Amino acid sequence: MNSLFASIKEKVASNTRISDDEALALFESPDLLAIGELAAEANRRKNGDRVYFNVNRHINYTNLCVNRCRFCAFSKEAGEAGEYTLALEQIAAKAREAAAVGATEIHTVGGLHPDLPFEFYLEMLQTIKKVEPKLHIKAFTAVEIDYFSQISGLTVEEVIATLGEAGLGSLPGGGAEILGQEVRERICPEKISGERWLEVTEKVHRAGFKSNATMLFGHLEAYPDRVEHLRLLRELQDRSGGFQAFIPLAFQPDNTRVPGAKGVGGVDALKTLAISRLYLDNFKHIKAYWVMLGVKIAQTALCFGVNDLDGTVVEEKIGHDAGADAPQAMSRGDIQKLIRQAGRVPVERDTLYNEI
Ligand code: V47
Ligand code: SF4
Numbered sequence: 180m181n182s183l184f185a186s187i188k189e190k191v192a193s194n195t196r197i198s199d200d201e202a203l204a205l206f207e208s209p210d211l212l213a214i215g216e217l218a219a220e221a222n223r224r225k226n227g228d229r230v231y232f233n234v235n236r237h238i239n240y241t242n243l244c245v246n247r248c249r250f251c252a253f254s255k256e257a258g259e260a261g262e263y264t265l266a267l268e269q270i271a272a273k274a275r276e277a278a279a280v281g282a283t284e285i286h287t288v289g290g291l292h293p294d295l296p297f298e299f300y301l302e303m304l305q306t307i308k309k310v311e312p313k314l315h316i317k318a319f320t321a322v323e324i325d326y327f328s329q330i331s332g333l334t335v336e337e338v339i340a341t342l343g344e345a346g347l348g349s350l351p352g353g354g355a356e357i358l359g360q361e362v363r364e365r366i367c368p369e370k371i372s373g374e375r376w377l378e379v380t381e382k383v384h385r386a387g388f389k390s391n392a393t394m395l396f397g398h399l400e401a402y403p404d405r406v407e408h409l410r411l412l413r414e415l416q417d418r419s420g421g422f423q424a425f426i427p428l429a430f431q432p433d434n435t436r437v438p439g440a441k442g443v444g445g446v447d448a449l450k451t452l453a454i455s456r457l458y459l460d461n462f463k464h465i466k467a468y469w470v471m472l473g474v475k476i477a478q479t480a481l482c483f484g485v486n487d488l489d490g491t492v493v494e495e496k497i498g499h500d501a502g503a504d505a506p507q508a509m510s511r512g513d514i515q516k517l518i519r520q521a522g523r524v525p526v527e528r529d530t531l532y533n534e535i
Pocket of ligand 2: 245246247252253289290322367370
């Protein structure tokens with residue numbers, strides 16, 4: 180065993196942090212199986228054989244967006260063919276469908292709408308809660324929180340508190356993309372900076388809400404950009420402790436405007452998930468999002484440090500508009516089977532990781 184792997188093996192055994200240089204060396208190593216073995220051991224120590232999943236439903240409430248990130252095939256401009264915004268009654272109908280099949284979470288996804296007032300988003304939360312008060316609503320990223328503050332004239336703290344009163348349960352991890360500013364300006368020049376994403380997320384955590392963190396990988400970024408991204412998240416988690424799960428999102432290139440990007444192969448996807456497990460020692464959950472990874476890679480990831488799968492999903496647009504070939508939905512039974520086939524124990528959870 181070479182000295183890099185021997186040193187990291189010792190660190191995993193003694194719960195010691197790996198360094199940025201070690202993370203970079205792992206990204207540069209071709210030895211996927213050795214990386215996976217270390218990540219699997221790190222995960223076993225934290226989570227044993229158990230793999231969490233949840234029964235959820237996405238509601239994509241609008242695809243209109245003033246940001247128009249270059250990697251996003253979902254967003255549209257006002258007046259463009261295919262633009263839509265759901266009415267509150269349509270949102271209520273989708274929430275009713277979810278409640279009827281025993282979903283515990285509604286995950287809303289949407290663009291930064293040019294005209295809707297802040298009150299619309301409060302009414303959307305209230306509408307879902309009225310359908311079924313027990314549904315946990317995971318909605319709005321730091322990007323939306325910053326936007327709501329701009330359109331409402333409220334401070335970020337006031338926005339978070341007002342959303343909480345209207346029924347917000349926690350926040351998804353989107354909008355992080357690559358936090359380093361140089362890449363960020365090339366892939367999403369209109370989006371809030373990485374620094375602002377971290378600042379708003381820290382306020383969210385200080386207000387008592389949990390959130391996730393994502394990393395969009397496989398476009399223009401290089402390995403050092405991924406390591407910097409992981410470092411910024413690990414540092415914030417040290418300060419706030421508010422992140423639940425880290426979710427690497429494999430870039431889907433179709434219909435996007437990122438020059439030269441080819442998308443993500445299985446080797447890179449597994450390596451990235453495994454290194455995330457090894458580097459992010461202060462994150463309990465590393466989540467495989469099968470929509471972007473594909474079902475078989477998501478399953479294989481369970482042997483590469485992953486302990487969490489999202490979810491039944493039901494209605495997915497961001498990945499599929501960009502060419503994802505995974506199914507739109509998986510049933511509870513599909514997910515349980517997938518986990519058991521990997522030799523692991525499926526555990527249904529709610530959004531806050533209470534077992535069901
Ligand atoms: O921020 C956009 C990504 C994110 C593409 O927290 C793309 O549980 C791949 O954050 N290829 C939104 N990805 C989705 C998201 C998410 C998904 C599932 C679970 C959770 C969670 C969060 O989707 C965006 C962006 O990074 N995205 N376009 C694309 N072409
Ligand atoms: Fe808008 Fe989000 Fe798409 Fe960027 S990723 S264009 S912010 S919907």
